[in-house]
Each structure stands twice: as C-alpha cells, then as structure tokens.
Amino acid sequence: MSTPTANVQTNRNGRPHRQPRLAGLWPTLSTCALLCGTAPLFADEAAPTASDEDNTSATSERLDRLEEEKASLEEEQAELEDEKTSLEEEKADLEDEKTSLEEEKANLEDEKTSLEAAHARLKADKDSLKTERDQLEQETSRLETELEQMRESTEETEDQAASLQAKLEAVEAERADLRAQLEALTRKHADLEDQAAQVALLRRQLDESQTAVERAEARAEALREEIEQLKQQREDAARKHTAQLTASELRVREHKDRLGDVEARIQHLEQQLAERDAQIERLQAAEERHVQATQQLETQLAELRGRLTAPEGGSVTAEQARADARQQAETLARLIRAGKGVDNTQLRQQIRDIENALHRSQYLVARAEDARTVYRVRPGDSIGRISAIVYGDGGEWEQIFEANRHLLDNPDQVLPGFTLVIP
Template identity: 35%
Template structure:
C-alpha cells in the first residue's frame, strides 16, 4: 500500500484542499480519501452526496429510488481520481458554509427589522395617547366656548327685545306728538276762523246797531257767546301746546337713551358715562357684600352687574363694537384677548375701549362687563 504511488494526492489534501474546513469535516474527508485508496475498495460514487446541497448543481429529485447494484457497479467503473473527489467534497463544504452564513445574515436582518417595528409601534402608541389627550382637551374647550356663546346669545336676545320695546314706545310717542301737533294746527285754524267770524259779526253788529236798537241785546248775547267760545278755544290751544311740549321733552329723554344706530341720539360719551356710573355702583355693591355677605347685598350685586351689562351693551352698540364680555374670576386682559382674538397682545385695544369702567387694568372685578372692540 506504500508503493501504490497515491501519497501526493493525500499530501495535497492536507496542505491545500482541506485548508479552511472545520476540523470534523477535514477528518471525514481524510477518512473517505484513505478508504478510496485502500486496495479492493471501490471509489465513492458522486451520487453518494446527493442528499447535500450541490454547489452550482441540481439536487436529485425527491422520491428517486437508489440505483440497482448492477448499475452502481457500472458507475464505479472506471475508477475516479481521489483528488477529484476531494475537490468535489471541498466545494460542497464551502457551499454549505456559504448557505449557513447567508442564513445567519438573514436572521440578523430579521431581528433588526423586528426591533425597528417594535420601536415604531411604541412611538405610535405614545403618539396616539398624546393625540387622545389633546382631543379630550379640545372637546372640553369647545364645550366651554359653546356655553359662553349660548349665554351671550341669550343676553343679546334680551337686550335686543328691550331695545325693540323702547323703539316701539318712541314710535308711539312720535305718532302721538304728530297727532297733537296736527290737532293744535286744527285748533289754530278754527281760532282764526272764529276770529274772522267775530270780526265779521262785529262789523255786522255795528251796522245793525245803527239800524235797529232792538237787535242789540241778541247781538250782544251772540257776541258774549262767541267770546266764550274764543276763550275756551284759547284755553284748549294752551293745553295742547303744553301737552306737545311735554311730549317733546319725553321724546328727547327717550331718544337720549336709544343708540344712534337704532335711530336715537345717545352719544358714545353719554353711554360711557352711564357705564362708568354703573361700574362704580357695582364696585360699591361688591365692597358692601364682602363686608356683610347677606342675601340682600348679594342680590344688590347681581342687579348692579345686570345694570352695568345693559349699559355696556348699549355703549358697544353706539361704538359699533364686536361684542361684550363678562369678566370671570382669575381673568386678565391678556387671557381675554387670547380667548376672543387668539392673540394676547391685543389686550391694549380692550383696555382703551373700557377706560371708563376700569379702575385698575391689572385687577379685573368678577362680573364686570367689558366692551370688545
């Protein structure tokens, strides 16, 4: 066996062909080579490794029956070079190692993808929680604004109804004054007619007095009666003028209470003066309520707040302002400007429009009604 001359292939296996293989695979390969070199041992057929993944080849179909002994014997001949078998085995081992490395790389990529998905899922969960909290806050703010809007609409409806009633009363008084004026004109025309008739009667009376003395008594009676009628008509005319003067004064008084846009003569200075008086009354009522605190004082505070609200609403109409706002506890001009305009820097405009009721712009009285320009 030492003189067969096959030692150089075995040395090439250990020096070059088996380099880089795992130790167990190198041992197995060396055993197969020695077995192939042993006398009387047939060479290992290539189909014996069909169960392993080929390197660049095609695997044997599944369910293929092993070859018959006669066919195997035919395949064994002629003998295969052991160095060729070693190269084939080395290539297959390298293919298996490459597939193992590809599997490990694929597993590592899958783990990284799973960790990235878990991270994104956690971030999405946190973002969903934050958006849910923000949605709840926005819904609460919306409900609060809807409540304020409903109250403001109710107050505006009440004030509009009062203004409509006042305007209706002014129209009625204007109609009555016009009727009285027309009545006075009618009385003046009647008086003039009676004067003309008196003059005619006097002339006729003087003529008849010279013509017949017996008709003097009747004419004197008629004259006295006409003079009585004239006196009565003069008295009625004086009463009508007095009534007309009183109606004119009443009309001026009511016109001074109605804003200019509604057809009245109320000026912005007068409206602001009324609001300033109502604000002072509210501050006095609050001072007394803080000192006493009984139900009567609290009712006085509410009445003062309502009077100020009506005065400020009228002032807002005269100034053609945007709306009015009733101060709540902990309110500031910046908060009110931010709530109404969405810009807290516009608090100065609110202060300028309410200087007549603001004793201290840094300290707002709860219940105080502000004009929103």
C-alpha cells in the same frame, strides 16, 4: 419567392427600423446553386439520351426560370440598395443619438454629483429635523395638555356664548319693538302736528273773534255812555222843560226805542260773546290736551332716543354712554367693596341693578363704536383669559383694555359683574 417586409419599430430620431433583407435571399440563392449544379449533369447525360429536342426544351425552360430569377434578384438588389441607404441614414441617426446620449451621460454625471451633495445636505437636514421632531413632540405633549384645559374652558365659553346669544336675540327683538314704537310715535307726532296747525288756525279765528268782541264791547260801551248821556239829558230836560212835557216824552220815547234797539243789539252781541267764550274754552281744552299729548310723546321719544345711539336715530353718544358707564362702574366697585363679608339682601339687589345698568351702558358704547359684542366678567376671569376666550389668543388683551379705558385704570383690576366692550 418571399418579399421582405418593413418593421414598424422606430428609432430615437423617429425613423422606422428596417431589418436587413438577406433572409429573403436564401431561397433564391439555393435555387440558383441547385440549377447551376444540375446544368453540367444534364450536359454529361445528353449523349446517351434518345432526343436532343427534349433536352433543348428542358434547357429552355430552365433558362426562362433563370431569367425570372435574375430579374427577381435585380429587384432584390435594388431593394437592398435602398435598404443600405436606409441603414446608412439610420447609422447616422444612431451616431447622433450616441452623441446625444454621451452628452446626456455627462449631464447625468453632473446631476449625480449635485444629487450626492443634495443628499449630504438632506442627511444633515434629516438630523436637524429629527432633533426638531423631538422638540415638537415635547411641545405637542405640552399643547395637548393645554388643549385639554382649553376644551374644559371652551365648554364653559360655549354655555356662556349660548346665553349671550339668547340675550342678544332678546335685545334685537326689543330693538325691533322700539323701532316699531318709534315709527308709531312718529306718525302720531305728525298727526298731532296737523292738529296743532288746526289749533293755530282756530287761534287766529279766536283772535279775530276776540277783536270783533272787543269792537262790539267798545261800541256797546259807547252806546251805554250815549244812553247815560241821553238819560242825563232827559233828566236835565225834565227839570228845565217841565212845560214842554209832550215834546220831552216824545223824545224820551224815541230814545227808549233807540235804547231798546241798542239793548237788543247788546244782548245779541253778549250772546255771540258767550258763544265765542264757549268756543274759546273748547279750543283751550283741546290745546291743553294737545299740549299734554305732545309732552307725553316728547317724553316717550326722549326715552326711546335715550335707549338708542345717534347712528340709530337716538340721542345717546358714545361719550355720554362712556361717562354713564364710568359712573356706574365706580358705584358698582363701591357697592362690591361694601358688600364683602356682608349678607344684605337689599345690597345684593342694588349690586344686581347697577350691574344691569352698567351692562346696558356698555352695550350702548359697543353699538355706538360698532364693536363686536360685550362680555360680563365672571369670578376668576382676567383680561388675558377673556382675550383667549374671545380671540383665541390671550396676547390680544390690550385691545380689550384700550376699548374699556373709561372703566379700567389697571388691566389687572377687573371686578366680577363688570361688562366689557369687546372690539
């Protein structure tokens, strides 16, 4: 007898679907009908049979089979009861699911209504966007034309940027060299300061020597006066005491001996004085060399500081650099006006020199104010075009104008050759 099996499919509530087990009952019911139908037949045929024991035995066997079928049917009935309970539960789940689907249907209808309204709005937006697309296509065509023009301008700008980059690298290299020179000069200045300390010590020694010489000279002068006095006394004694010649000669000899000693001491002091004078001359020569070297170093340091801004250890302030740039710009404008229509090589060289000087001053202004870079104006440039090249937006020209108010009184009067600070 076949036993029904559960299906693994699940309903929407997560419970497994189970097929009804009536299909499994068909063989059993047909077998029961067959057995029940054959019982009277055997009973009718019992009379003509030869042995009742055989009939009883066969009936017993059929009864046993029927008992087994009955037990099987009872099991099937129990299973059907379980299946009925499961189906009722599944029916309840389906009812819940139906309610949920009806609610979902109502929600979908509401959503359909809102979607239809949204569709109408989107259709209106589509028409608006179509109009806007036509306008954008026209704008795109115009921008493509401007882009082509900008590309041509960009190529020139890239060449100029490469040139400026090369110049910037050269300036950075020069700046590094100047810093190295400044460090070397600083070390040399420290050495000279040590030498100056030694010179000061030698000066003190010289002053002490001069004091000793002065004392020796005073003492020598006193001895000379004493000698003169002795000579005068000797002469007076010779005149007054001619008779006492022997005593006078002894005294003269004694004074001569003393005079010899004094003269020897005077010679020794004069020799020391000569040595001191020679030493003083050497010290003075060394001091003069030190002064000259110090002046040269100070001149070089001043030149270096004059080429560096205050934050970099130099002496150039932003105000000073702007003042220099203002003066150079006025000179350049005057020379440009004077050179219009004139073929003068010397004047052209003066214009180039003042352009370079203005470029250096503006570069110092840019470094002192931590600006982005500088830009040398070319023929055909305007402050708006320069803004478009540098910032990509010609409307940012006011930044450039404000950063160069020390040069420009009018943003429309920018002369070729001017160097502008780019903030």
